Amino acid sequence: MRVRQISFTGVGRVAVTEAEVREDPGDGEVLIAVSHVGICGSDLAVLGGHHPWTRPPVVTGHEVSGHVLATGPGAHRLQPGDRVVLNPLRACGSCARCRQGAVNQCESAAVRGYRLPGAAMTRLVVPERELHRVPPQVPAELACCAEPLAAAWHAAGRASQLDEVAVIGAGSIGLLLLAALRRRGAGPITVIEPDRGKRELARARGAGQAAAPGGLPPEPRFTAVFDCVCKPATLDWAGRAASAGGTVVAVGVPSGPVVIPLPRMQRYEVGLLGSGLYPPGDLDTGISLIAAQAVDVAGLISGIYPLDRVAEAYARAGQADSVKVLVAMP
Ligand SMILES: [Zn+2]
Ligand SMILES: [Zn+2]
Numbered sequence: 001m002r003v004r005q006i007s008f009t010g011v012g013r014v015a016v017t018e019a020e021v022r023e024d025p026g027d028g029e030v031l032i033a034v035s036h037v038g039i040c041g042s043d044l045a046v047l048g049g050h051h052p053w054t055r056p057p058v059v060t061g062h063e064v065s066g067h068v069l070a071t072g073p074g075a076h077r078l079q080p081g082d083r084v085v086l087n088p089l090r091a092c093g094s095c096a097r098c099r100q101g102a103v104n105q106c107e108s109a110a111v112r113g114y115r116l117p118g119a120a121m122t123r124l125v126v127p128e129r130e131l132h133r134v135p136p137q138v139p140a141e142l143a144c145c146a147e148p149l150a151a152a153w154h155a156a157g158r159a160s161q162l163d164e165v166a167v168i169g170a171g172s173i174g175l176l177l178l179a180a181l182r183r184r185g186a187g188p189i190t191v192i193e194p195d196r197g198k199r200e201l202a203r204a205r206g207a208g209q210a211a212a213p214g215g216l217p218p219e220p221r222f223t224a225v226f227d228c229v230c231k232p233a234t235l236d237w238a239g240r241a242a243s244a245g246g247t248v249v250a251v252g253v254p255s256g257p258v259v260i261p262l263p264r265m266q267r268y269e270v271g272l273l274g275s276g277l278y279p280p281g282d283l284d285t286g287i288s289l290i291a292a293q294a295v296d297v298a299g300l301i302s303g304i305y306p307l308d309r310v311a312e313a314y315a316r317a318g319q320a321d322s323v324k325v326l327v328a329m330p
Helices: 041-048 146-156 172-183 196-204 232-241 262-267 280-291 307-317
Strands: 002-010 013-020 029-039 063-071 083-086 123-127 131-134 165-168 189-192 209-211 222-227 242-250 271-274 301-306 324-328
Touching: 002 307, 013 307, 029 083, 029 307, 041 307, 063 123, 063 146, 083 146, 131 280, 146 172, 146 280, 165 172, 165 232, 172 189, 172 196, 172 222, 189 196, 196 209, 222 232, 232 242, 232 262, 301 307, 307 324
Parallel strands: 165 189, 165 222, 189 209, 222 242, 242 271, 301 324
Antiparallel strands: 002 013, 029 063, 029 123, 029 324, 063 083, 083 131
16 A cells, blocks of 8 residues: 655655555554654754764654554454554664663664654554554553653663752753653752743743753752753763762764763763663553653643644754644544
């Protein structure tokens, strides 16, 4: 069958293209109707040509919700009609990290929309094991936010001392991280964000304070600093603002190597950790938190655009005051 998909056809160019998809799912596979696709900062990095390793042309989409249309032989867990969220990571399953459950650290893994074609397609055939069931009461547009929430939940767990926390960037990951940190019992959380509306959103969602870059008193100290931006200036600030023995967590996607204030970090034993995707259990946690209304994701949605207005959707997602933009698939 012919399906429509969202393609980055060149740097800065997004278009709806067509592809052929098998109608009958094979062994262990499931055919789904995609209902919503979330636009992520890392998608915008690909579209803008500054992602570290993925360049257009590529089919985009890794934050995807929908429902099951048909199941193939050997797919027994899901039923037609079930609402689902896609896990965009495909790991090898056999390396040392995979065997220990840290599948997001698999060096052979590929992610949809990056090293694998994306999932922003009106219909999609996927292995059943890559789908997570969502309770029927969760609206599909909220279900699709379980994917970034899983990433934020995982990132929040990367630092062990959460006595006094800073989060750089109040986009969707920063604001979901704020929620995840509060759920994990973090102490006062300071958010650093240039956009005034997003700072207000951060305060309304429980940040102890929200400041513009450069707006904090000199030499602040945090036991954990989460950098959701990972530009040279933010990582430099993070390395200087972490307390002795504290941790910097790089959550955002950097566009290339950056210099860190290593002399201070070496002397005062400041750790630097990455956070990239998450093991599948965190996606179930994200779904549960949304289903229980324990994390407000509706309040993060800046706009939902139909597929026919896809260019507008990506333009909106790139604006400074935008948090989470979704595309509703027909
Ligand atoms: Zn994402
Ligand atoms: Zn592996």
